[in-house]
Amino acid sequence: MTNSKELFSEVVRRINLPEAKAEIESIALLLLEKKWNINRTDILAQKPIQLEWNEIDSYIQRINTHEPIQYILGETDFYGRSFRVNSSVLIPRPETELLVQEIIHHSKPGANPLAMLDIGTGSGCIAISLALELKCTMKAIDVSSVALAVARENATRLKANVHFMESDILSDPLTEKFDVIVSNPPYISQHEKQSIKSNVLKYEPHTALFPAGDDPLLFYRVIAAQAKDTLNPNGSLWFEINEHHGKEICEIMYSAGFGTVELLKDWSGKDRVVWGKII
Ligand code: GLN
16 A cells, blocks of 8 residues: 555445445544544545554454444544543534534623533533633533543643532532533433444443433433522523424423423434523
């Protein structure tokens, strides 16, 4: 192999996943870009390269066992920044960028910084992005100490001021007041397990995907009730949701006492965000 175009084609040829060609090409491109700094332009220009095939092959073997490319690389991009990830945290998804974008859009900076809380922070991607974009006072909790270690590392690397705490929202009531509460809780039900891709099922943390006891609405009920009591006047609650439960989650918010509730769709037209205000 003498040039980057040949290398790219060979990597694509050796990746043996059931995904569509475009998906495999994007995995190959990510690998070459993040590990060897070979980008799309280098490939098109057939830039000469000197690489040991053995090293590349060990990555391809991991890809072929369905390990997500983000865990193999140890990083992924979210809202314009690179976050460290490992198998203790859910890989940040593009849908979650919508949640962050909408919160930013609706949070007008006032005289005092807004106090915000992220419940089930995982890699910290939501909390850190909001802290950096809005200069708010950000707290974030998670039940997993290993996830919090990743989140803290991300906050340090990205110079975000976030106060992380180990806490289980299902058993530890909130004691402080907030202007904004956000959560992307586990929301996949057991019967949806069969339709989940094997790379997600085999490698991503199940506590971040499946609510205990198989009630996909459990976290929404608990968080909505707690938010009602702890949000400041004019405060808002934001959820990422399972696309099949939009209406039920809106109902949960109304019955918890939220006055206005809105359901938003993601870029593929699926119900993905519910938010509400106390008035
Ligand atoms: N969006 C994730 C998925 O489809 C699930 C995230 C969650 O459970 N909060 O795999």
